[in-house]
Amino acid sequence: MSKNASTQEIETPGSEAELDRLVTQIIGRVADKWTMYLIDILHEEGPSRFGELGRHCEGISQKMLTQTLRAMEREGLVHREVYPVVPPKVVYSLTDLGSGLGAAFCGVWKWAAENRTRIEAARRDYSRRHGE
Amino acid sequence: MSKNASTQEIETPGSEAELDRLVTQIIGRVADKWTMYLIDILHEEGPSRFGELGRHCEGISQKMLTQTLRAMEREGLVHREVYPVVPPKVVYSLTDLGSGLGAAFCGVWKWAAENRTRIEAARRDYSRRHGE
DNA sequence: CGGAATCCATAACGATACTG
DNA sequence: CAGTATCGTTATGGATTCCG
Numbered sequence: 001m002s003k004n005a006s007t008q009e010i011e012t013p014g015s016e017a018e019l020d021r022l023v024t025q026i027i028g029r030v031a032d033k034w035t036m037y038l039i040d041i042l043h044e045e046g047p048s049r050f051g052e053l054g055r056h057c058e059g060i061s062q063k064m065l066t067q068t069l070r071a072m073e074r075e076g077l078v079h080r081e082v083y084p085v086v087p088p089k090v091v092y093s094l095t096d097l098g099s100g101l102g103a104a105f106c107g108v109w110k111w112a113a114e115n116r117t118r119i120e121a122a123r124r125d126y127s128r129r130h131g132e
Numbered sequence: 133m134s135k136n137a138s139t140q141e142i143e144t145p146g147s148e149a150e151l152d153r154l155v156t157q158i159i160g161r162v163a164d165k166w167t168m169y170l171i172d173i174l175h176e177e178g179p180s181r182f183g184e185l186g187r188h189c190e191g192i193s194q195k196m197l198t199q200t201l202r203a204m205e206r207e208g209l210v211h212r213e214v215y216p217v218v219p220p221k222v223v224y225s226l227t228d229l230g231s232g233l234g235a236a237f238c239g240v241w242k243w244a245a246e247n248r249t250r251i252e253a254a255r256r257d258y259s260r261r262h263g264e
Numbered sequence: 265c266g267g268a269a270t271c272c273a274t275a276a277c278g279a280t281a282c283t284g
Numbered sequence: 285c286a287g288t289a290t291c292g293t294t295a296t297g298g299a300t301t302c303c304g
Binding site: 019021022023024026027028030031032033036037058073074075076095097100101103104105106107108109110111112113115116118119121122123125126127 | 151153154155156158159160162163164165168169190205206207208227229232233235236237238239240241242243244245247248250251253254255257258259
Binding site: 061062063064067086088 | 296297298299304
């Protein structure tokens, strides 16, 4: 019983390598552009309707919006509430899990904001040194 | 001169909406599965050769490895050091910028590790309620 | 309004072969 | 070893149409 210093694991059959693989897999599904955008939007705007999300999420197609929201629902990041009215109304909101991820992502947003000039400088530098 | 409360902006012509777009764009380029994996690997293993990275980065093809590393170099996340020996030796290491992103993304890894059981539960839940 | 379904273009990716 | 180049496939994403 050398490991498991974490928060709430009771039954953990796999090896730590396997755990690693699992966590990596989760990151792989979640570290996606649209997911990050949507979590951010839901974080700022609060519970939002499908159309609102589409409008706030610059450049996303309605197909990707649906698709991404479904995936997020599957991972337990968002809750989908359907109001049986006409015209239809569907409101998406972050679950606790989603909020947690949003909070975690916050660091990445801050990093991007704080370092954007350096990133752009690096890019200019690169294209100068390479093929222009 | 109402804004610019940030860390180090001297010349900022765009509006805050534009700044938003810029930051979002950066996230879009950086929030990618392989980039995150590689930053994590470089963070844990330290400076590594091309082949080592490939071996540590489960499931990546050599093509994607090259491609992702080039992109990361362009964004200023990694430094590429070529040793003119035979057989060739190329060592990749995180720049300050890359380390910063790694640190920022750390929160997400922790989130994934701490909530993995909940995520899997959510997934089981979803497939039970939907098409199995 | 909030999708699902269809069609289509192209970008992403993997496998393979080749090179300095 | 660390790539580049090419090819073929699959996945991604947009546009459009239709439905409850």
